[in-house]
Amino acid sequence: MKIIDFLFPKSCLTCGKSGSYICSSCIKKVGSPKPICCVCERPSVDFMTHSKCKKKLTLDAIVSVFRYEGVIRKAIIKLKYSFAKEIANDLAKCTIDKIVNNHLILPQKAILIPIPLFWYRENWRGFNQVEEVGKLLTGKLGWVFNTNILIRKSFRQPQTELKGDKRRENIRGVFSFNKNCTPIVSCHKSIVLFDDVLTTGSTMKEAGKVLKRNGFTNIWGLTISS
Secondary structure, three states: HHHHHHHHHOOOHHHHHOOOOOOHHHHHOOOOOOOOOOOOOOOOOHHHHHHOOOOOOOOOEEEEEOOHHHHHHHHHHHHHOOOOOHHHHHHHHHHHHHHHHHHOOOOOOOEEEOOOOOHHHHHHHHOOOOHEEEEEEHHOOOOEEEOOEEEEEEOOHHHHHOOHHHHHHOOOOOEEEHHHHHHHHOOEEEEEEEEOOOOOOHHHHHHHHHHHHHOEEEEEEEEEOO
């Protein structure tokens, strides 16, 4: 047992059962999102973007693993706003288990890029919660983890404070491509953009546009919840 587990025993964020932040009983109560096309938001097969909705800069799919509810919602909020970094391990484990057990379709070989925070916000928080979970996912799924390809170049109002069109307007132009990473473009077929929560998809779509404009062709989105 780690000394931190001895001093501060883990307990489920919902029911209080000891042993982990996300217990097996509470995770079973969290639903699965319905697969939809990320463009028209109508039902689709395996979250894939409909062929009729696809354009040059459109994401190929945005896959969400859980609904944003119950113990998953509490774990994401706790990790994000209470600086409880240890929760990343349990979130990653549950996400991987769900991907494998539900046979969710994702690229076999890919570079996982966590949606970056602006440097000021990351320094204030002490870490990027999406990076923490993303590192663990890549290790289990055999992907490559990379935080250098995509850069968040400016600070904007948090997306959680906005809705609809305001989100799209707020996030426009916030990302840029790191030109020093150009050789990587030819090394892997797929990119998986990773974030914790999908709401309107504005952030994920904006990041995808930047990468597609710079030579990447097969870009997926993956979120823990939606």
